[in-house]
Amino acid sequence: MLVIACGALAREILALIGQRGWDHLDLHCLPAILHNRPDRIAPAVEAAVTARRDRYDRVFVAYADCGTGGDLARSCARLGVEMIEGPHCYAFYEGVAAFEAKGEVTCFYLTDFLVRQFDAFVWEPLGLDRHPELRDMYFGNYTTLVYQAQTDDPALTDLARRHAERLGLGFEHRLTGYGELETALARA
Known part of the structure; x- marks a missing residue:
């Protein structure tokens, strides 16, 4: 399975992969600085999924909405991939x-x-x-x-x-x- 993630989550996802033995997960991170321009998150995720999905049975998007105003959820739905629920990482961490x-x-x-x-x-x-x-x-x-x-x-x-x-x-x-x-x- 491929995980497309925000770069701000890279260290945490890698730690979880190591702790849980999830060696079936491949991680591809996008630049965390995209959060300073949330309008660019959905297109970047869509491009990353499109470029890589043929090599994986499943793709998961490790982003919440992150200020995209629902654009990321709409892109994920159109692509048929799951994403993390919630408005942003502060909400899903807590x-x-x-x-x-x-x-x-x-x-x-x-x-x-x-x-x-x-x-x-x-x-x-x-x-x-x-x-x-x-x-x-x-x-x-x-x-x-x-x-x-x-x-x-x-x-x-x-x-x-x-x-x-x-x-x-x-x-x-x-x-x-x-x-x-x-x-x-x-x-x-």
Whole structure:
């Protein structure tokens, strides 16, 4: 089976493949930076599926909607491939129902990937490296940075706490593990 995944999930999917012995899975990742332009996710996934599907009995898309406004789900349906349910990885790591029930509209979320890649995916693309005065405009309505940790790594937790301080936000650490990413891959 082929798994077409967001590059932000690569480390986690590879860990699951190793832990669970899923040696029947092949992983192809698309650049995580596509999240900065969600309108490009569905076409990129569609191109990747189309280019590779003839070599596999089954293809699974390891993305949630990720800001595509339903475009990714429509593409997957048209291609006849499954994808992960939910609006984004923050929801499926925590569990979509639990995430939605919390309704945390004033929280800014980071995963292990985003903690590691904070400057490249948050700080620099928003121009905060050049214009730190924009911080309050971008993050002024947030109260808390929630670090949804896939692994229990004190160094990453400390780094996430420092990111919260840079943003002027409170900090909360939640050890979510792989959440519904693992169950979705197991079902697939």
